[in-house]
Amino acid sequence: MLLRHTPTEVKEREGLTINPAKTCQPIGAMYAALGIHGCLPHSHGSQGCCSYHRSTLTRHYKEPVMASTSSFTEGASVFGGQANLLASIETIFSVYDPEVIAVHSTCLSETIGDDLQQITKKASDDGKIPDGKYVIYASTPSFVGSHITGYANMVTGMAEQFAVSTGEKTEQINIVAGWMEPSDMREIKSIASLMDAKIVLFPDTSDVLDAPQTGKHEFYPKGGVTIDQLRSTGDSKCSLALGCVSAEPAAIALDKKCKVPFETLDMPIGLSATDRFIMALSKAAGKPVPASITAERGRVVDVMADMEQYFYGKKVALFGDPDQIMPLTEFLLDLGMRPTHIVSGTPGLRFEKRMKEILERAPYANFRNGAQADMFLLHQWIKNEPVDLLIGNTYGKYIARDENIPFVRFGFPILDRVGHSYFPSVGYSGAMRLIEKILGVLMDQQDRVALEEKFELVM
Amino acid sequence: MLLRHTPTEVKEREGLTINPAKTCQPIGAMYAALGIHGCLPHSHGSQGCCSYHRSTLTRHYKEPVMASTSSFTEGASVFGGQANLLASIETIFSVYDPEVIAVHSTCLSETIGDDLQQITKKASDDGKIPDGKYVIYASTPSFVGSHITGYANMVTGMAEQFAVSTGEKTEQINIVAGWMEPSDMREIKSIASLMDAKIVLFPDTSDVLDAPQTGKHEFYPKGGVTIDQLRSTGDSKCSLALGCVSAEPAAIALDKKCKVPFETLDMPIGLSATDRFIMALSKAAGKPVPASITAERGRVVDVMADMEQYFYGKKVALFGDPDQIMPLTEFLLDLGMRPTHIVSGTPGLRFEKRMKEILERAPYANFRNGAQADMFLLHQWIKNEPVDLLIGNTYGKYIARDENIPFVRFGFPILDRVGHSYFPSVGYSGAMRLIEKILGVLMDQQDRVALEEKFELVM
Amino acid sequence: MEAKVLIPDPSRIKEELINKYPAKVAKKRSKSIVINDPETVPEVQANVRTVPGIITQRGCSYAGCKGVVLGPTRDIVNIVHGPIGCSFYAWLTRRNQTRPEKPTDENYITYCFSTDMQEEHVVFGGEKKLKVAIQEAYDLFHPKAIAIFSTCPVGLIGDDVHAASREMKEKLGDCNVFGFSCEGYRGVSQSAGHHIANNGVFKHMVGNNNEPKAGKFKLNLLGEYNIGGDAFEIERLFEKCGITLVASFSGNSTVRAIENAHMADLNVILCHRSINYMGDMMETKYGIPWMKVNFVGAESTSKSLRKIAEYFGDEELKARVEAVIAEETPKVQAIIDEIRPRTEGKTAMLFVGGSRAHHYQDLFSELGMTTLAAGYEFAHRDDYEGREVLPKIKIDADSKNIEELKVSADPELYKPRKSEAELEELKARGLEINGYEGMMKQMQKKSLVIDDVSHYESEKLIELYKPDIFCAGIKEKYVVQKMGVPLKQLHSYDYGGPYTGYEGAVNFYKDIDRMVNNPVWKLIKAPWEKAGAESLEASYVAS
C-alpha cells in the first residue's frame, strides 16, 4: 500500500493539511501570464518559487516554460525587494526582450510588503521600461486562496492594466478563460469561429504551451492574446466569464473599469455546461447556433444514450479545481453517475454556493473545499464508502492503486500522461473525450476483474 | 486462460483457419455503400449474410445500419436469384425510397452464378427502377479475398457505374477513401478544407455512421457522397487513392473509364504516411501546406521526441487490414518501436510487396498475410517471442488478457469500446491519438506492475 | 390480465403498418399482423418466407444451427465449412457463457474454426480441404467431438460433409465427427437450423453415454443457452432444490453430458421454438416426457419449480422447492417494491427470437408494465397459438426441405418415466405435459401480434404507440434509440444478465428501471432547439 498510513476513521484536523488538493497562487499567475503573447512571467520572490512553478508547469505540459525571478536573498528580504525587481526589469528587457513582463508576488514579497504597483511605476518613471513595452503585475500571496486565485488575479491584472475604453463599443465579445488547457482554449476559439462570433479570448495559452517541434526554440511562441487585443477588451460589447472562480473577477474588473457588461458561466465541460455556453455565445453574438455544433452535440448525446448502462449508478470520487469540478459534477449527473466524494483545496463562497446548487441532484454527496479539504480526507471518505471511479490530477494515482479504482486523469497537474494539452475537455468534443476516457477505464476494469466465463467480447 | 488450447509450437496448417484476421467480402461492400448518400445496401444472398453484416457493423459503430436482403430460400438457390432481386428492387423503392440501391453478391449468389449486371439491367428494362434512381452492384464472392476486397469492389463499382467524363476537366481532386472510420473521412475532408483543396471524397461514411441523437431516426442520414459528386469524379483532374488494397482499384477504374490519372498513397496513418498525403494533396491542388497543418505536425513530432523513451525498442504485435497495417507499421518504426509479429488475413501481392519495403527497417519482423495468417498463428508467435504491446481489433483482447499484454484497439471490428468512429486515426490528429493510446496502455502497464518503490509520479 | 394503459385502436394501426407496401406485400404481411384476442386466439401467419427486399430481423439456418444450438457447448470443436465470414460472425457474439469444472478442461468457446473456403474449392470441391482441417483440428486439440457446419456454397457444390465426417470419425477413432447441412438458404429463418441441429445432436450424440447418473430428480434443461449466465442461475436453483441436472441443451454443457441426456427422467423446455423437436424425439425414443417451463420472471420461476416438483411427485422435493421459493422471493419483492413505482403504467414492445418475446412479458408484468405489441423473429404458429394448432399447420416447400427424423422407441433404452395414467393425472392437476399454450393466450386483448416484424413496421409502431421500451436485437438497438426510445436487447441482454430465476429478475428490474428513467432521454433536444428558446439578442446590464 502506497498510502499505508491513511486510517479509515475520519478525524477533523485544524492544523495539518495532508496531500493537498491545491497549490499556491503564484503558479496560477505564471500560467495565466504565459497566455499573453510575448510575455515573460516574473516571480517576485526567492528563486525557489520560480523554479518550482516552472518545473511543475513543465512537467504538466512537457514544454518550455520560461519565467524569471527576482532572486531574493536575505538582504532583499530584510530591506525590501524593490532593488531586485528594478534590476530584474532592466536585465529582462535587455536579455530576453519581451513585449510585456507580468510580475506576480509571492508569500515572501507579500510578507515584507513590497508594493508592485509602486515599484513598476518607479521602473517606468526611471525609464527602465522601453517604449512600447509593458510591465503588468498581480498581487498573489501564497497564503491566500490557491493557484486558482493566483490565476484569477493575474487575469484580472491583464484586464485592469490593459483594457481601454474609447467610448465606442465594438461587436467583439470578450471571453475570459478560466484555468483550462491550451487545447481547451483552442476549442473555445474554434467554436466561436464556427459560430462566426467575433471574440477575444484571454488569456490564451494555445500555441504557447503546445508549441510544435521545429528544431528551434521560440522563446515567445506564436500564441497568446496580444496586447492590442487586451486593450480592445474595454470596448467589447460584453464579456463571458468561463468560471465563477477563475474567470469572473477579470470580467468584473472590466465592467468596473470600462463598463463592459458580463455574464458568468460554468466552464463548458460536459453537456449541460456546454449547452449554456453555446446559448450564451449565440445570444451575445446574435448568431444562430450552426448545424455542425448541434450535430456535434447530438453525437455526444448519442453515445451517452447508447452507453448509459456503463455509467448509470457508478460512484465517483473527484478532486481538483472549482471551475472544473462544478461542471464535471453536473456532467457526471447527466451521465447517470453518482458523484459521491468531492474535495477541492480552493476556498470560496461563490464555489460553495454553486456546488450546492449542482449537488441538489446528489444529496448523498460528500463535498468539502478549502482548509483540510485534501486528498487525505478524500481517501478516507473512499475507504468508508468505496467508489467505482476516481477523477483528478496525477496525485490520484496513489489512491487509485491502493484501492484498485479506475482512474481518469483530469485537472492540474497531470505529470504522468500526455494528451490533456492536445485534446480538449471543453465543448462537445471535450465531453466526447471525457466519455471515452471514463468508459475506457471502467471497461478496462471490467475486463480485468471479469471471471473468464464473464469476459465480454461486445460491450 | 481464455485461449488455453493454443500451443506454443507453430505447425503449418493447410486446411484450418483458427481465429481469423479477416472476414468476408460482402460486409466490406455494405460498409462502402453506406458511404453514398441516400443509399440502401442490398445483400443478394440468404438472410443470414445481411443479418450478420448489419450486426457486426452495428456493434462496431453503435449506429443504425440499414440494409436489405434478397432472402434466398432453397428454391432461389436452385433456380437462380433473379426473381428475388427483382422483387427486392421493387419492394425497396416503394417502401424505403432510396436514391440508390447498392447490390452486392454473396458466396451463395456467386456460386449459383447470378449475374448482377444482367439482373439490374433487366430491372431497369422492366421499369422497376424509378426515374432518377439508381441500382449499382458489385460482385463480392466471400470465397475470394476478404472484407477489404469487398470494400474495394463496391468502391470500384461506384466509380465505374457513376463516373462520367464530359471531356471538361475540373480542378476537383478525387480522394478515394480506403477502409477507414467516419471520423477519418471527416478528418480527410477537414485537411483538404484547411488546404483549400477542392476534393470529392468517396465513399464517405461521416454523418452516416456517426449520426447525432436527435430523437428521430433518419433512414438516410445527412452524410455520404452524393450521386452528383460521384458522377463528377470522371472530370476530376486526378485521383488520390488512400490505400493500395482498398482504394486503388477504384482509382484505376476511373483512370480506365474517364482518364483520370491517379496516385496511390498509403492511408495517412502516422507521421510519414500523413506527410506523404499532405505533400501529394498540396501538389495535386497546387496549394501550399498551410501553417496550421505544419504546426499540427510539429506538435506530433514534439510529443514523439519528448516521450521517445517510452516507445523505443518496445516490441509490438499487430493484426488487421492491409491499408491500416502498412502505415501503422511504418509509424511504429518512426516511434522507435519494434513491429515484431504482424498478420493479416487479407491476401494480395500488392500488400506483400509494400510490406516488404516497409519492413526493410525491421528485418527481424514476422509477417504473414492470406491463408492461415490468423490470430492463432499470431498468438503462437507471441508465445515464442513475447511483446510489449498488441494492436488490433477487439478479438485481440483474448490474447492480451492471457499474455498480459497492453492492448490498443485499432481496426475493424471494435466491439467493446467507443471512440474510433468519433476521433480520427488518420492525419496528424490521428497520429496524436495513436500516440496517446499507445502511451496510455504502456504506462498503465508500467504503473500496474511497478514495485511500490518504483511507482512513478512523473512520467 | 388487465389493461394498464389505453391501447390505440389496433385496426387503424394495422392499416398504417401496411399501407406503404406494394399490394402483394401488403396482402402477405397483413396475415402476419394480428390483433390479439386471448379468448379466440386468431391465426398468425408465421414461419413463411420474408418478402425479398424487406428489412427483416431474421438470420439464416446456419445461424440457428451453429450459432444457437451447437455453439454453446464448450468441448466441441465446431468447424465451419465455407468462406470465412460465417464462422467469423458467429465467433463469440452470442454470449454463451461456459464454466469448465477445472481450468484445464476443454473449452473451445473462445475459438473460431473455419475451412476458409477459397474460389478453387468452390470450383473443384472442398471436401479434401475439410478433411485436412478436421485432421489438423484433431492433431492440435484432440477434442472429444468435431462438428462440421455447411455454409451456402457447400450444398450447392455438392460437398458431402456427412461422408467426410464419417470417414474422419473412422480414421481418428476416438473423436466423434459429424456434420450439419445447415446451409443459410435452408428454410426461411434460423428456425430451420434449430431443427437441423436437433436432428444432428439427437442422431450423433444423445444416447452415446449410458453411464448411470446419480440423483433422485434428474432432468435435462432444453433450450437454455446460458446467454449472460442464465443457466448458472437455474443451476443454482436446481442445486438448492436438490434437482439433478443431467444435461443442458446446450448452455454451459459438454459432449459427455449431452450423450448422457437419455438417463434423465424429465425434459424441461425453455425455448420451445429451438428445441421442442428434441423433447418429442426423446419422448418417443426413450420415454422421457417433457414439460414447458419458464425461468424468466420471479413468479414464472416459482411456478416452474413447483411444476417440476409436482412432476416428480415427491413431498420432500415439494417442501424443499417451497423453502427455496420462500427464501428467494422476499429479496425480489423488496426490489420490486422499490422500483415498481417508477415503472408502473409504462409500456413495452417485444419483437425478438422464438420464445423470449413471450417469456419477458412476465418480467414487464411484474414491473407493472403493459405489453402493447409482441412478435417473434423465427417462430411457428404453435409458438403463438399453442401446440394444439400443430395439426393444422400446412407444410410448405421451405419446411419440407428440412429432414424430419423417423424416431421410434429404442428397443433397449425405451422406458416410459410415467405411465399413461400417471401422465393423465398430472395433466389433470394442471401440468401441461408435452404441451405449450403459446404466447397469445397470455397477451391482453387488442394488443398486436406481429410475426417477422419488418423494420418499417417497427418504426411505425414506435411512432404510433410511443412505447417506453422496445425489446429486440442489436440490429434494431440504435435505430430505435435514435427515436428516443430505449431498446433492450433480448438476444445479448445488452451484455448484462443473467435474467433467469430470482437473481435474474432483480437484474432485469434494475436494468429496465435504469433504461426507462435514464436522465439522458431528457437531454436529446439542445436548448436552442426547444420551443420557447429565448431570443438571440441578449441584453446585459452593466453593474
Place this chain on the structure above:
Amino acid sequence: MEAKVLIPDPSRIKEELINKYPAKVAKKRSKSIVINDPETVPEVQANVRTVPGIITQRGCSYAGCKGVVLGPTRDIVNIVHGPIGCSFYAWLTRRNQTRPEKPTDENYITYCFSTDMQEEHVVFGGEKKLKVAIQEAYDLFHPKAIAIFSTCPVGLIGDDVHAASREMKEKLGDCNVFGFSCEGYRGVSQSAGHHIANNGVFKHMVGNNNEPKAGKFKLNLLGEYNIGGDAFEIERLFEKCGITLVASFSGNSTVRAIENAHMADLNVILCHRSINYMGDMMETKYGIPWMKVNFVGAESTSKSLRKIAEYFGDEELKARVEAVIAEETPKVQAIIDEIRPRTEGKTAMLFVGGSRAHHYQDLFSELGMTTLAAGYEFAHRDDYEGREVLPKIKIDADSKNIEELKVSADPELYKPRKSEAELEELKARGLEINGYEGMMKQMQKKSLVIDDVSHYESEKLIELYKPDIFCAGIKEKYVVQKMGVPLKQLHSYDYGGPYTGYEGAVNFYKDIDRMVNNPVWKLIKAPWEKAGAESLEASYVAS
C-alpha cells in the same frame, strides 16, 4: 584524457555568451564562465547571487534542505510550515525511492504535510497552528520523528520553529521533533539548504542511537539520495563485497540508521556539495574519516570499491572486491562494445546539480563521448577547483547567514578510526582522505566551465557547439529538445535509472544510445520544409 572532437575557440564563445548582457551583468557573469585548463585550474566564481531577472536553473534553500537532504528518509514526518505551495512542489517529485523492510513499516515518502499557512497566520503568527499540526501528525501516525521546515514567511513573521519543536518534543515524549530555518531566501541557492539540513541532522539525529552495529567493514554512504534506485545498486555491491552499510544520508534510509551513523568506521561521500559538512563534523566529533567516492560509471565504481577496501586494509575484503569487479565488469563491457560504435565521437554538455555534472562525465567518457562544457547549478569553488581552494574562498554576506556549527570531539564517543600515521600512509598510497580534487582537473583543456549557467547562455552554447546531448533538469528539458537536441535529465533521470554501479552504467549507456540515435530527430522537418522539396505542381500521366 584526449580530445575526441575539435572544440571551437572558447574565448570567442565566451564573448558570445555575455555580449547581450548589460555591462554590470556581463562583468559578473564573465567571472563564472571559465576556459578550463586542468593543469592550472583557473578560478571559477561560484556560490554567488544570481543576477535578478536572469533565468536560472537554481532553486532555494528550502529545496536543498527539505527537498534534497531530508526528503529521502522514509520514516520522518516532514511538515512544511508555510503556505501550501512549498510542500506541494516537493511532493514526490525527486524520485527518492525507498524500500521498507516490511510492508507495514513506516513510510511517509508518499505523503505531503503542510501547515497550509493562511493570511491570519502571517498577520498573527503561525506557531500555534504549527503545534496543532505536529500534534495531529503525531496522533495520526505516531512517527519516530517529525521535522519542521520553515518557508519564506516563517522567518519574517518571527515564528520560532525551533522553540515550537522543542516544546512538542517534550510534550509528545517518544517522538523526536526538530526544525529547520531553511527559508527560501537564505543563501543563494539550494546549497544553503544543504548546509542547514546537515547541521540539523547532525544536531538532532546523529548520535542518538548507540546500539553497536555488527559487521567488520562499516561505513556510511553520504550524499546518496537514491534517486531512481541508485542506492539500491550500491547496496547490492556493498552486500556482495561484505561491506556493512550503517546509514545512508539519506536515500532509502531511516531515522534509526541515521541516529546510529556514528558507529561506522568510514564515511564515503558521493555528492560532495550537499553533504561534505556532515563528513567534516563527524570526523571532528567522532573521529570517522571520510573519503570522496563515485559510483557513477563502471570504472569509477571499481575504483571506489577498491578505495574502500584499501581504506580498511583487509586482504580478504580486497580479494572479495576484486572478485566482484571481475564478475560484474564483463557484462558491462559487452554492452559498451555493442553501443560505443554508435556513440563514439559524440559530444555532451552537463549543467546540473552540485556533483552530477562531474560524475556523469565518466559515463560519457566510457561511451567515447567528449564533454564540451560543464557546470554546476549550486556548487562552491571547491567542487570545481578542489578542496585545496577552501582556505581561499571569501565568505560573503549570503554565506555568513548560514549557521556554522561549532563541533568538537565528543568526550565519550570520539575515537579516531585511523591514527594520524595510518592516515598519512593511506594518503601516500593515493587515498584522498578527507579530500576532493574537484571537477576541473578531470576536464579537458579548453572545455568550458560555467557556474550557474543562465538560460540565455545554454541556448547560445547549443547554438554554437551543437552538442549531441545536453544534461540538465526538467526546466531545461523541453527548451533544449525544441532545438532538436536530446536532453538527459540528471536530477530525475527522465524517470529511469538507476545509473550507479555496474547495472546503472549499463542503463545509462542504453539510454544515451537511444537518445542520441533516436529516429525522431530526423523527423523534425516536414518534407515540404526541406530544401529541394519538389515543386507544387504535380504532373500525372494517365495509364
